[in-house]
Amino acid sequence: MNHSPSRRSPVVLACCALVLVAAGVFLLRRPLLMAAPACVAGRWHGCLDTVNGVLLAMLAGVPLAVLVAWALARARRAGGAGWAWRRSLAEVGLVYGTVPWVWLTLMPGSGAGVVPGRVSLVPLRDLATMGALGIAGNLLVFAALGFFAPVRFAALASLPRVLALGAVCSALVEVAQFAFRLDRVSSVDDVLLNAAGAALAALASRRWWRRDARHDGDRAATAAHGS
Template sequence: MTEVWDRWGTVLTATAVAVPVVVALVWALARRRIRDGADARTAWRRSAAEVCAVAGTLPWLWMVLTPRPAASTVNLVPLSDLAALFTAAPTTIVVQLGGNLLVFAALGFCLPIRFAIPVAAVALVGAAGATAIEVLQYLFDIGRVSSVDDVLVNTLGAVLAALLSRPWWVARTWAARTQPRRIPVG
Protein backbone atom coordinates (compact mmCIF):
# COMPACT_ATOMS: atom_id res chain seq x y z
CA MET A 1 0.00 0.00 0.00
CA THR A 2 2.99 2.28 0.58
CA GLU A 3 3.87 1.93 -3.09
CA VAL A 4 0.38 3.10 -4.08
CA TRP A 5 0.62 6.11 -1.78
CA ASP A 6 4.12 6.96 -3.00
CA ARG A 7 2.97 6.85 -6.60
CA TRP A 8 -0.47 8.45 -6.32
CA GLY A 9 -0.49 10.33 -3.00
CA THR A 10 -0.37 13.70 -4.75
CA VAL A 11 -3.39 12.87 -6.89
CA LEU A 12 -5.32 11.51 -3.92
CA THR A 13 -4.50 14.55 -1.80
CA ALA A 14 -5.49 16.97 -4.57
CA THR A 15 -8.75 15.06 -5.02
CA ALA A 16 -9.56 15.25 -1.31
CA VAL A 17 -8.76 18.98 -1.23
CA ALA A 18 -11.01 19.52 -4.26
CA VAL A 19 -14.12 18.05 -2.57
CA PRO A 20 -15.25 21.37 -1.02
CA VAL A 21 -14.67 23.07 -4.38
CA VAL A 22 -16.83 20.44 -6.09
CA VAL A 23 -19.61 20.92 -3.53
CA ALA A 24 -19.43 24.69 -4.03
CA LEU A 25 -19.61 24.29 -7.82
CA VAL A 26 -22.69 22.07 -7.58
CA TRP A 27 -24.34 24.57 -5.25
CA ALA A 28 -23.49 27.59 -7.43
CA LEU A 29 -24.59 25.92 -10.66
CA ALA A 30 -27.86 24.69 -9.15
CA ARG A 31 -28.62 28.10 -7.64
CA ARG A 32 -27.98 29.76 -11.02
CA ARG A 33 -30.32 27.34 -12.78
CA ILE A 34 -33.03 27.88 -10.18
CA ARG A 35 -32.61 31.65 -10.49
CA ASP A 36 -32.97 31.28 -14.28
CA GLY A 37 -36.30 29.51 -13.79
CA ALA A 38 -35.42 25.81 -13.70
CA ASP A 39 -37.26 23.40 -11.45
CA ALA A 40 -35.22 23.02 -8.23
CA ARG A 41 -35.10 19.22 -8.35
CA THR A 42 -33.96 19.19 -11.97
CA ALA A 43 -31.44 21.97 -11.34
CA TRP A 44 -29.81 20.09 -8.46
CA ARG A 45 -29.81 16.73 -10.29
CA ARG A 46 -28.26 18.17 -13.46
CA SER A 47 -25.72 20.27 -11.59
CA ALA A 48 -24.59 17.38 -9.39
CA ALA A 49 -24.38 15.00 -12.35
CA GLU A 50 -22.36 17.41 -14.50
CA VAL A 51 -19.88 18.45 -11.83
CA CYS A 52 -19.45 14.96 -10.38
CA ALA A 53 -18.93 13.40 -13.83
CA VAL A 54 -16.05 15.78 -14.50
CA ALA A 55 -14.62 15.93 -10.98
CA GLY A 56 -14.84 12.16 -10.56
CA THR A 57 -13.09 11.43 -13.86
CA LEU A 58 -10.27 14.01 -13.85
CA PRO A 59 -8.16 12.40 -11.09
CA TRP A 60 -8.18 9.07 -12.92
CA LEU A 61 -7.20 10.75 -16.18
CA TRP A 62 -4.36 12.45 -14.31
CA MET A 63 -3.23 9.05 -13.04
CA VAL A 64 -3.34 7.20 -16.35
CA LEU A 65 -1.67 10.01 -18.28
CA THR A 66 1.16 10.52 -15.77
CA PRO A 67 4.48 9.51 -17.34
CA ARG A 68 6.37 6.50 -15.94
CA PRO A 69 10.04 5.62 -16.33
CA ALA A 70 9.52 2.71 -18.70
CA ALA A 71 9.21 2.02 -22.39
CA SER A 72 5.74 2.39 -23.88
CA THR A 73 4.27 -0.78 -25.31
CA VAL A 74 1.14 -1.76 -27.19
CA ASN A 75 -0.92 -4.91 -26.74
CA LEU A 76 -3.74 -5.44 -29.22
CA VAL A 77 -4.51 -9.05 -28.24
CA PRO A 78 -7.79 -9.04 -26.30
CA LEU A 79 -7.73 -10.55 -22.78
CA SER A 80 -4.00 -11.35 -22.82
CA ASP A 81 -3.11 -8.60 -20.31
CA LEU A 82 -5.97 -9.69 -18.06
CA ALA A 83 -4.81 -13.30 -18.17
CA ALA A 84 -1.29 -12.22 -17.25
CA LEU A 85 -2.62 -9.93 -14.51
CA PHE A 86 -4.25 -12.82 -12.67
CA THR A 87 -0.83 -14.40 -12.15
CA ALA A 88 0.37 -11.26 -10.31
CA ALA A 89 0.28 -10.51 -6.59
CA PRO A 90 -3.20 -9.86 -5.15
CA THR A 91 -2.36 -6.21 -4.46
CA THR A 92 -1.36 -5.69 -8.07
CA ILE A 93 -4.59 -7.31 -9.27
CA VAL A 94 -6.71 -5.07 -7.04
CA VAL A 95 -4.83 -1.89 -7.99
CA GLN A 96 -4.74 -2.60 -11.73
CA LEU A 97 -8.23 -4.04 -12.15
CA GLY A 98 -9.87 -1.74 -9.63
CA GLY A 99 -8.16 1.33 -11.04
CA ASN A 100 -9.18 0.50 -14.60
CA LEU A 101 -12.77 -0.10 -13.51
CA LEU A 102 -12.84 3.31 -11.82
CA VAL A 103 -11.40 5.44 -14.66
CA PHE A 104 -14.83 6.17 -16.19
CA ALA A 105 -17.02 5.09 -13.26
CA ALA A 106 -18.03 8.63 -12.27
CA LEU A 107 -18.80 9.49 -15.88
CA GLY A 108 -20.76 6.27 -16.36
CA PHE A 109 -22.69 6.86 -13.14
CA CYS A 110 -23.61 10.44 -13.99
CA LEU A 111 -24.24 10.40 -17.76
CA PRO A 112 -27.64 8.67 -17.67
CA ILE A 113 -28.72 10.80 -14.72
CA ARG A 114 -27.92 14.00 -16.61
CA PHE A 115 -28.89 13.09 -20.17
CA ALA A 116 -31.46 10.26 -19.87
CA ILE A 117 -29.41 7.99 -22.14
CA PRO A 118 -29.42 4.18 -22.12
CA VAL A 119 -26.58 1.99 -20.86
CA ALA A 120 -25.55 1.20 -24.44
CA ALA A 121 -24.79 4.88 -25.02
CA VAL A 122 -22.76 4.97 -21.81
CA ALA A 123 -20.80 1.96 -23.10
CA LEU A 124 -20.05 3.81 -26.35
CA VAL A 125 -18.89 6.92 -24.51
CA GLY A 126 -16.76 4.79 -22.16
CA ALA A 127 -15.22 2.85 -25.04
CA ALA A 128 -14.49 6.05 -26.98
CA GLY A 129 -12.90 7.69 -23.94
CA ALA A 130 -10.86 4.60 -23.09
CA THR A 131 -9.66 4.29 -26.67
CA ALA A 132 -8.64 7.96 -26.64
CA ILE A 133 -6.64 7.41 -23.44
CA GLU A 134 -4.80 4.40 -24.86
CA VAL A 135 -3.99 6.27 -28.08
CA LEU A 136 -2.73 9.28 -26.09
CA GLN A 137 -0.58 7.03 -23.89
CA TYR A 138 1.01 5.62 -27.02
CA LEU A 139 1.38 8.93 -28.90
CA PHE A 140 2.87 10.76 -25.91
CA ASP A 141 5.23 7.83 -25.23
CA ILE A 142 4.76 8.16 -21.46
CA GLY A 143 6.00 4.71 -20.48
CA ARG A 144 2.65 2.98 -20.26
CA VAL A 145 1.10 -0.09 -21.82
CA SER A 146 -1.59 0.79 -24.37
CA SER A 147 -3.88 -2.22 -24.26
CA VAL A 148 -7.16 -3.40 -25.67
CA ASP A 149 -7.85 -4.91 -22.25
CA ASP A 150 -7.71 -1.46 -20.64
CA VAL A 151 -10.36 -0.27 -23.09
CA LEU A 152 -12.54 -3.27 -22.21
CA VAL A 153 -12.17 -2.84 -18.44
CA ASN A 154 -12.60 0.96 -18.55
CA THR A 155 -15.79 0.48 -20.57
CA LEU A 156 -17.02 -2.20 -18.17
CA GLY A 157 -16.44 0.20 -15.27
CA ALA A 158 -18.57 2.88 -16.95
CA VAL A 159 -21.35 0.39 -17.65
CA LEU A 160 -21.36 -1.07 -14.13
CA ALA A 161 -21.45 2.44 -12.64
CA ALA A 162 -24.35 3.37 -14.95
CA LEU A 163 -26.24 0.31 -13.71
CA LEU A 164 -25.55 1.37 -10.12
CA SER A 165 -27.15 4.75 -10.82
CA ARG A 166 -30.21 3.11 -12.37
CA PRO A 167 -32.68 4.18 -9.64
CA TRP A 168 -32.00 7.82 -10.52
CA TRP A 169 -32.50 7.58 -14.27
CA VAL A 170 -34.54 4.58 -15.40
CA ALA A 171 -37.95 6.29 -15.22
CA ARG A 172 -36.65 9.41 -16.98
CA THR A 173 -34.99 7.37 -19.75
CA TRP A 174 -38.19 5.43 -20.39
CA ALA A 175 -40.26 8.62 -20.43
CA ALA A 176 -37.84 10.30 -22.84
CA ARG A 177 -38.03 7.36 -25.26
CA THR A 178 -41.82 7.01 -25.18
CA GLN A 179 -42.85 10.66 -25.45
CA PRO A 180 -43.45 11.99 -28.95
CA ARG A 181 -40.85 14.44 -30.21
CA ARG A 182 -41.98 18.01 -30.54
CA ILE A 183 -40.79 19.74 -33.66
CA PRO A 184 -40.64 23.52 -33.37
CA VAL A 185 -42.76 25.32 -35.91
CA GLY A 186 -41.72 28.59 -37.42
Protein backbone atom coordinates (compact mmCIF):
# COMPACT_ATOMS: atom_id res chain seq x y z
CA MET A 1 0.00 0.00 0.00
CA ASN A 2 1.34 3.43 -0.90
CA HIS A 3 1.34 5.89 2.00
CA SER A 4 3.44 8.57 0.29
CA PRO A 5 0.74 11.31 0.55
CA SER A 6 0.51 10.86 4.32
CA ARG A 7 4.29 10.86 4.60
CA ARG A 8 4.49 14.09 2.70
CA SER A 9 1.92 15.80 4.95
CA PRO A 10 4.29 16.41 7.92
CA VAL A 11 6.91 17.78 5.53
CA VAL A 12 4.41 20.18 4.00
CA LEU A 13 3.20 21.29 7.43
CA ALA A 14 6.76 21.82 8.63
CA CYS A 15 7.62 23.81 5.51
CA CYS A 16 4.54 26.01 6.00
CA ALA A 17 5.61 26.69 9.58
CA LEU A 18 9.16 27.57 8.52
CA VAL A 19 7.88 29.94 5.84
CA LEU A 20 5.65 31.69 8.38
CA VAL A 21 8.51 32.00 10.86
CA ALA A 22 10.85 33.39 8.18
CA ALA A 23 8.21 35.91 7.09
CA GLY A 24 7.66 36.96 10.70
CA VAL A 25 11.37 37.46 11.31
CA PHE A 26 11.73 39.52 8.14
CA LEU A 27 8.71 41.75 8.77
CA LEU A 28 9.43 42.29 12.47
CA ARG A 29 13.22 42.29 12.40
CA ARG A 30 13.64 45.88 13.63
CA PRO A 31 11.27 45.79 16.64
CA LEU A 32 12.50 42.31 17.54
CA LEU A 33 16.08 43.54 17.70
CA MET A 34 14.97 46.24 20.15
CA ALA A 35 13.95 43.56 22.64
CA ALA A 36 16.93 41.29 21.99
CA PRO A 37 19.30 42.76 24.66
CA ALA A 38 16.74 42.32 27.48
CA CYS A 39 15.82 38.80 26.37
CA VAL A 40 19.43 37.69 25.97
CA ALA A 41 20.20 39.05 29.44
CA GLY A 42 17.28 37.11 30.86
CA ARG A 43 15.47 40.22 32.15
CA TRP A 44 11.71 40.01 32.60
CA HIS A 45 11.23 43.73 32.10
CA GLY A 46 11.75 44.60 28.48
CA CYS A 47 11.40 41.00 27.32
CA LEU A 48 8.41 38.94 28.42
CA ASP A 49 6.37 41.97 29.46
CA THR A 50 6.56 43.55 26.00
CA VAL A 51 5.05 42.58 22.66
CA ASN A 52 8.43 42.62 20.90
CA GLY A 53 10.04 40.48 23.61
CA VAL A 54 7.30 37.85 23.58
CA LEU A 55 7.40 37.58 19.79
CA LEU A 56 11.20 37.31 19.85
CA ALA A 57 11.08 34.56 22.47
CA MET A 58 8.41 32.78 20.45
CA LEU A 59 10.48 32.81 17.28
CA ALA A 60 13.68 31.86 19.10
CA GLY A 61 11.96 28.84 20.64
CA VAL A 62 10.87 27.34 17.32
CA PRO A 63 13.82 24.87 17.18
CA LEU A 64 12.87 23.57 20.64
CA ALA A 65 9.25 23.17 19.54
CA VAL A 66 10.39 21.19 16.49
CA LEU A 67 12.54 18.99 18.75
CA VAL A 68 9.54 18.29 21.02
CA ALA A 69 7.41 17.37 18.00
CA TRP A 70 10.16 15.04 16.75
CA ALA A 71 10.41 13.33 20.16
CA LEU A 72 6.64 12.84 20.34
CA ALA A 73 6.50 11.45 16.82
CA ARG A 74 9.37 9.07 17.46
CA ALA A 75 7.74 7.77 20.65
CA ARG A 76 4.45 7.25 18.84
CA ARG A 77 6.04 5.45 15.92
CA ALA A 78 7.88 3.18 18.33
CA GLY A 79 4.53 2.33 19.91
CA GLY A 80 2.93 1.59 16.52
CA ALA A 81 0.59 4.59 16.57
CA GLY A 82 -0.69 5.89 13.23
CA TRP A 83 -0.22 9.40 11.86
CA ALA A 84 2.59 9.95 14.39
CA TRP A 85 4.18 12.94 12.71
CA ARG A 86 0.95 14.67 11.81
CA ARG A 87 -0.49 14.29 15.30
CA SER A 88 2.72 15.43 17.00
CA LEU A 89 3.21 18.47 14.79
CA ALA A 90 -0.43 19.43 15.25
CA GLU A 91 -0.26 19.18 19.05
CA VAL A 92 2.93 21.17 19.36
CA GLY A 93 1.86 23.72 16.78
CA LEU A 94 -1.53 24.18 18.44
CA VAL A 95 -0.02 24.89 21.87
CA TYR A 96 3.11 26.74 20.80
CA GLY A 97 1.28 28.90 18.27
CA THR A 98 -1.50 29.89 20.68
CA VAL A 99 -0.03 30.40 24.16
CA PRO A 100 2.22 33.40 23.29
CA TRP A 101 -0.69 35.25 21.65
CA VAL A 102 -2.96 34.59 24.63
CA TRP A 103 -0.13 35.80 26.88
CA LEU A 104 -0.05 39.06 24.91
CA THR A 105 -3.81 39.55 25.20
CA LEU A 106 -3.63 39.04 28.98
CA MET A 107 -0.65 41.34 29.46
CA PRO A 108 -1.72 44.04 31.97
CA GLY A 109 -1.82 47.69 31.00
CA SER A 110 -0.39 50.58 33.00
CA GLY A 111 -3.64 50.98 34.95
CA ALA A 112 -4.15 47.31 35.77
CA GLY A 113 -5.83 46.78 39.12
CA VAL A 114 -6.82 50.44 39.32
CA VAL A 115 -8.87 51.15 36.21
CA PRO A 116 -12.23 49.32 36.25
CA GLY A 117 -13.02 46.82 33.53
CA ARG A 118 -14.41 48.22 30.30
CA VAL A 119 -16.76 46.47 27.92
CA SER A 120 -17.66 47.20 24.29
CA LEU A 121 -20.62 45.16 23.07
CA VAL A 122 -21.51 47.03 19.88
CA PRO A 123 -20.30 44.95 16.90
CA LEU A 124 -17.87 46.58 14.44
CA ARG A 125 -17.60 49.80 16.47
CA ASP A 126 -13.99 49.21 17.54
CA LEU A 127 -12.68 48.08 14.15
CA ALA A 128 -12.03 51.64 12.98
CA THR A 129 -9.77 52.34 15.97
CA MET A 130 -7.77 49.10 15.79
CA GLY A 131 -5.75 49.88 12.71
CA ALA A 132 -4.21 47.33 10.36
CA LEU A 133 -1.79 45.94 12.96
CA GLY A 134 -4.52 45.57 15.56
CA ILE A 135 -6.78 43.72 13.15
CA ALA A 136 -3.93 41.46 11.99
CA GLY A 137 -2.96 40.72 15.59
CA ASN A 138 -6.50 39.75 16.51
CA LEU A 139 -6.72 37.45 13.51
CA LEU A 140 -3.54 35.68 14.63
CA VAL A 141 -4.49 35.06 18.28
CA PHE A 142 -6.24 31.74 17.60
CA ALA A 143 -4.97 31.12 14.08
CA ALA A 144 -2.75 28.24 15.21
CA LEU A 145 -5.69 26.75 17.09
CA GLY A 146 -7.84 26.92 13.97
CA PHE A 147 -5.09 25.55 11.75
CA PHE A 148 -4.01 22.59 13.87
CA ALA A 149 -7.09 21.60 15.91
CA PRO A 150 -8.96 19.95 12.98
CA VAL A 151 -5.69 18.32 11.89
CA ARG A 152 -5.37 16.69 15.32
CA PHE A 153 -8.99 16.06 16.30
CA ALA A 154 -11.54 14.52 13.97
CA ALA A 155 -14.36 15.96 16.10
CA LEU A 156 -13.21 19.47 15.16
CA ALA A 157 -12.85 18.82 11.42
CA SER A 158 -15.68 21.19 10.61
CA LEU A 159 -15.52 24.90 9.84
CA PRO A 160 -18.53 25.84 12.03
CA ARG A 161 -16.99 23.92 14.95
CA VAL A 162 -13.64 25.66 14.55
CA LEU A 163 -15.42 29.01 14.33
CA ALA A 164 -17.35 28.21 17.52
CA LEU A 165 -14.18 27.03 19.27
CA GLY A 166 -12.36 30.25 18.37
CA ALA A 167 -15.31 32.35 19.56
CA VAL A 168 -15.56 30.49 22.89
CA CYS A 169 -11.82 30.72 23.57
CA SER A 170 -11.81 34.41 22.66
CA ALA A 171 -14.82 35.11 24.88
CA LEU A 172 -13.02 33.45 27.80
CA VAL A 173 -10.01 35.71 27.23
CA GLU A 174 -12.21 38.81 27.11
CA VAL A 175 -13.95 37.77 30.34
CA ALA A 176 -10.55 37.26 31.98
CA GLN A 177 -9.45 40.73 30.89
CA PHE A 178 -12.52 42.21 32.53
CA ALA A 179 -12.47 40.05 35.67
CA PHE A 180 -8.79 40.66 36.44
CA ARG A 181 -9.00 44.39 35.63
CA LEU A 182 -6.08 44.32 33.22
CA ASP A 183 -6.73 47.83 31.92
CA ARG A 184 -8.01 46.46 28.63
CA VAL A 185 -11.29 46.81 26.77
CA SER A 186 -13.28 43.58 26.51
CA SER A 187 -14.68 44.01 23.02
CA VAL A 188 -17.07 41.91 20.97
CA ASP A 189 -15.02 42.90 17.92
CA ASP A 190 -12.02 41.08 19.39
CA VAL A 191 -14.15 37.94 19.64
CA LEU A 192 -15.33 38.31 16.05
CA LEU A 193 -11.80 38.81 14.70
CA ASN A 194 -10.30 36.01 16.82
CA ALA A 195 -12.98 33.58 15.63
CA ALA A 196 -12.57 34.72 12.02
CA GLY A 197 -8.80 34.20 12.25
CA ALA A 198 -9.31 30.65 13.54
CA ALA A 199 -11.75 29.89 10.71
CA LEU A 200 -9.47 31.31 8.00
CA ALA A 201 -6.54 29.32 9.34
CA ALA A 202 -8.70 26.20 9.37
CA LEU A 203 -9.48 26.71 5.69
CA ALA A 204 -5.73 26.85 5.00
CA SER A 205 -5.22 23.42 6.60
CA ARG A 206 -8.34 21.76 5.24
CA ARG A 207 -6.53 19.22 3.08
CA TRP A 208 -4.85 17.79 6.20
CA TRP A 209 -7.90 17.59 8.45
CA ARG A 210 -8.28 14.39 10.41
CA ARG A 211 -11.52 13.02 8.98
CA ASP A 212 -11.83 9.72 10.81
CA ALA A 213 -10.26 8.51 14.04
CA ARG A 214 -10.23 4.96 12.63
CA HIS A 215 -7.33 5.91 10.37
CA ASP A 216 -5.01 5.55 13.36
CA GLY A 217 -6.04 1.95 13.89
CA ASP A 218 -5.88 1.14 10.19
CA ARG A 219 -2.42 2.61 9.92
CA ALA A 220 -1.16 0.73 12.97
CA ALA A 221 -2.64 -2.56 11.71
CA THR A 222 -1.03 -2.08 8.29
CA ALA A 223 2.34 -1.41 9.91
CA ALA A 224 2.01 -4.52 12.06
CA HIS A 225 1.17 -6.74 9.09
CA GLY A 226 3.98 -5.26 7.09
CA SER A 227 6.51 -6.13 9.76
